[in-house]
Amino acid sequence: MCLNSFLQIYTTQDTLYRTEQQQHSTPIPATRSSELMGIRFSISSSQPSKPSLGELPESCVAVIMEYMDPPQICKLASLNRAFRAASSADFVWESKLPPNYHLIIRKIFDVSFPSHLEKRGIYSRLCSLNTFDGGTKKVWLDRSMGKLCLSISAKGLSITYIDDRRYWNHIPTEESTFSSVAYLQQIWWFEVDGEVEFPFPAGTYSLFFRIHLGKASKRFGRRVCNTEHVHGWDIKPVRFQLWTSDGQYVASQCFLKGPGKWRYYHAGDFVVEDGNVSTKVKFSMTQIDCTHTKGGLCLDSVFVYPSEFRKVKEFLN
Amino acid sequence: MASSSSNLISLKTSDGTVFKVERALAKTMKTVQAIIEEADANIYMIPIHNVFSHHMDMIIDYYKLSVAGKSKEFSVEKLDNDELKDFLLAVHYLNMEDLFEVLTQAVADRLEKKSVGYVRKYFGIENDFTPEEYAAIRKKNDWAFKGDDIEPEEDEEKQEE
Numbered sequence: 001m002c003l004n005s006f007l008q009i010y011t012t013q014d015t016l017y018r019t020e021q022q023q024h025s026t027p028i029p030a031t032r033s034s035e036l037m038g039i040r041f042s043i044s045s046s047q048p049s050k051p052s053l054g055e056l057p058e059s060c061v062a063v064i065m066e067y068m069d070p071p072q073i074c075k076l077a078s079l080n081r082a083f084r085a086a087s088s089a090d091f092v093w094e095s096k097l098p099p100n101y102h103l104i105i106r107k108i109f110d111v112s113f114p115s116h117l118e119k120r121g122i123y124s125r126l127c128s129l130n131t132f133d134g135g136t137k138k139v140w141l142d143r144s145m146g147k148l149c150l151s152i153s154a155k156g157l158s159i160t161y162i163d164d165r166r167y168w169n170h171i172p173t174e175e176s177t178f179s180s181v182a183y184l185q186q187i188w189w190f191e192v193d194g195e196v197e198f199p200f201p202a203g204t205y206s207l208f209f210r211i212h213l214g215k216a217s218k219r220f221g222r223r224v225c226n227t228e229h230v231h232g233w234d235i236k237p238v239r240f241q242l243w244t245s246d247g248q249y250v251a252s253q254c255f256l257k258g259p260g261k262w263r264y265y266h267a268g269d270f271v272v273e274d275g276n277v278s279t280k281v282k283f284s285m286t287q288i289d290c291t292h293t294k295g296g297l298c299l300d301s302v303f304v305y306p307s308e309f310r311k312v313k314e315f316l317n
Numbered sequence: 318m319a320s321s322s323s324n325l326i327s328l329k330t331s332d333g334t335v336f337k338v339e340r341a342l343a344k345t346m347k348t349v350q351a352i353i354e355e356a357d358a359n360i361y362m363i364p365i366h367n368v369f370s371h372h373m374d375m376i377i378d379y380y381k382l383s384v385a386g387k388s389k390e391f392s393v394e395k396l397d398n399d400e401l402k403d404f405l406l407a408v409h410y411l412n413m414e415d416l417f418e419v420l421t422q423a424v425a426d427r428l429e430k431k432s433v434g435y436v437r438k439y440f441g442i443e444n445d446f447t448p449e450e451y452a453a454i455r456k457k458n459d460w461a462f463k464g465d466d467i468e469p470e471e472d473e474e475k476q477e478e
Contacts, residue, residue: 055402055406056402056405056406057409060405060406060409060421063417063418063421064421064424064425064428065425066421066425067421067422067425067426068425068428068429070461071461072428072429072430073461074458074460074461075432075433075458075461076428076433076436077454077458078433078446078451078454078455078458079433079436079437079442079444080442080443080444080445080446081445081446083442084446084454087458124460124461127460128460143460143461
């Protein structure tokens with residue numbers, strides 16, 4: 001660590017005087033507090049006229065911003081120039097990115113990912129819905145917390161009998177981040193399987209199926225829901241299972257209900273210990289009791305969210 | 318020749334008060350430590366600019382608490398925003414890592430979830446942008462508030478200061 005001040009020490013008989021010549025700070029990117037440079041102070045030791053946080057040097061502001069969430073950092077960047085400069089400090093955004101962001105970038109972007117991006121740019125880029133695996137999957141960071149989320153479209157899932165148009169059809173929709181959803185008219189054997197392999201940052205994740213009972217469409221600009229084919233879901237519950245490559249397994253069941261609205265059905269949780277390796281997750285949703293048919297269901301996609309979102313996000317409850 | 322109380326360092330604040338502090342406390346002030354190490358002769362008194370006696374009182378309080386393992390009990394709640402900022406600047410000048418982290422966290426807590434207008438008013442931060450710069454910075458940071466279905470902005474060149 002170094003100080004941008006030069007000391008000249010004079011000694012007289014008993015007392016020691018010191019004069020300090022301070023370098024004016026040149027515009028430099030803010031660095032971590034242990035390497036602070038460019039301390040900006042008025043030379044005189046008299047009281048400043050009206051002290052304010054506006055006189056904080058950029059390096060101080062950057063350290064303060066490290067404790068804030070990204071939306072707050074971006075908001076306060078419009079306060080003044082020191083705040084703006086501090087808000088683009090690399091070390092501030094490095095602390096918001098997932099620790100394994102290099103692996104995430106490598107997985108979802110090809111060589112076209114610009115290498116010169118500052119950390120804030122990387123964060124911003126990762127916050128948008130990044131499509132990968134031939135358009136069947138999307139991954140993004142939640143903007144305010146920097147946590148990784150992932151979704152798999154119906155076309156990225158293995159739906160039993162998907163090719164048989166008596167049972168299943170892909171229909172276009174405006175109610176999904178993907179362009180189509182899978183609609184089930186009627187079937188005996190309902191089975192949806194899927195898997196994903198991804199460098200999830202360490203943490204606990206919850207997997208959900210986003211499902212809608214009934215077929216929604218727009219008539220004269222208004223949303224209309226056709227539930228004439230909805231049947232069979234109240235007879236027996238559906239069964240969810242989840243496996244990971246490191247041996248975790250969870251199974252549950254529940255009844256599908258509440259037509260006319262998109263609902264997130266919780267299939268299970270899994271824990272990722274090490275973000276430096278890819279985690280493989282397999283999951284399935286089944287209702288294969290062949291004594292009754294079931295139908296009238298739209299399957300949009302499977303979502304993987306950090307488990308803490310269940311407390312915070314309304315739509316997951 | 319070492320002075321008779323060589324385990325105490327004399328620090329003189331901007332308002333002329335002399336504090337005799339333990340060497341161990343002076344060691345937590347990297348600025349002071351650098352002065353001690355660079356001096357050819359023995360130092361009798363070190364003036365610390367921009368640090369007032371009420372700052373030193375709080376620094377000594379914090380030091381005593383952290384030596385007793387109770388640094389979490391240290392609180393700056395009673396300080397108003399200007400006093401907190403002054404204290405932060407003093408600690409920044411003295412380059413005291415732990416206390417600096419405590420104070421930056423305290424400022425961040427006071428700014429948390431507050432609107433730009435509130436922060437500007439209560440912390441007295443003047444807008445030194447031109448109208449064009451202001452519009453540009455608002456636009457550039459828009460992505461942080463949008464919903465998830467937005468395309469990323471292309472990254473612009475780092476802004477010239």
